[in-house]
Amino acid sequence: MKALFQLCEHFFSLFFPRLCLACQQQAPPSEHFICIRCQFFLPKTNFHLEPENSFTEKFWGRVKLQAGAALYHFTKGGRTQALIHQLKYKGKTKLGYKLGELYGRHLLQSPVFSTVDLIVPVPLHPKKKRLRGFNQSELIVHGLSDTMQKPWTSDILIRKEMTATQTQKNRMDRFENVRQAFHLVDQAAIRGKHILLVDDVLTTGATLEACALVLQEANDVKISMVTIAMASS
Numbered sequence: 001m002k003a004l005f006q007l008c009e010h011f012f013s014l015f016f017p018r019l020c021l022a023c024q025q026q027a028p029p030s031e032h033f034i035c036i037r038c039q040f041f042l043p044k045t046n047f048h049l050e051p052e053n054s055f056t057e058k059f060w061g062r063v064k065l066q067a068g069a070a071l072y073h074f075t076k077g078g079r080t081q082a083l084i085h086q087l088k089y090k091g092k093t094k095l096g097y098k099l100g101e102l103y104g105r106h107l108l109q110s111p112v113f114s115t116v117d118l119i120v121p122v123p124l125h126p127k128k129k130r131l132r133g134f135n136q137s138e139l140i141v142h143g144l145s146d147t148m149q150k151p152w153t154s155d156i157l158i159r160k161e162m163t164a165t166q167t168q169k170n171r172m173d174r175f176e177n178v179r180q181a182f183h184l185v186d187q188a189a190i191r192g193k194h195i196l197l198v199d200d201v202l203t204t205g206a207t208l209e210a211c212a213l214v215l216q217e218a219n220d221v222k223i224s225m226v227t228i229a230m231a232s233s
């Protein structure tokens with residue numbers, strides 16, 4: 001039965017090939033979302049191998065990080081932007097899991113990331129999550145958690161209120177806007193732990209900073225952060 005299904009799927013793909021989610025041109029290998037060419041040309045940062053990098057620099061004087069890294073550089077109109085767009089706005093939820101899985105394999109090469117105790121996604125406001133149907137950061141976390149064999153939770157850090165649209169604001173405005181939005185539900189649950197905070201894209205870092213400061217309300221918490229993409233400003 002499975003063989004028959006695979007045969008039908010193969011036959012169907014001859015007429016309607018699945019296209020790569022980064023370039024929309026080539027067909028990716030089966031079970032993949034990204035073609036071989038894009039897998040090669042997507043701009044990897046390799047920040048997980050550099051303790052000090054331009055991700056961690058963004059948080060200097062703001063949050064003390066154990067480690068920080070992004071999988072890809074993000075440029076306007078580039079392959080990474082196309083991927084993130086497919087994930088967030090085109091409902092390609094399996095892509096989120098796959099990217100998490102891929103990044104998990106990279107992060108395990110790093111001694112610091114290997115000491116993470118718990119993975120926490122940056123929460124979306126519940127209203128926004130209902131509208132979109134999912135939290136893209138949580139999808140990434142599922143993939144990371146399975147590959148890294150670390151537990152995750154979306155219950156201890158929650159988002160309280162809708163923040164006004166952030167795109168037109170500068171860093172200070174955005175920070176003022178988001179820092180009241182998060183709430184730590186259970187301090188005892190994370191005390192003494194190394195938390196890996198996960199978001200899809202790093203731009204100003206205001207959201208990740210606000211989350212980290214809230215998590216640090218618990219004693220003796222260590223914070224690391226990862227995102228799939230980082231704007232190279």
Ligand SMILES: [Zn+2]
Binds near residue numbers: 020024026034035038
């Ligand atoms: Zn491609």
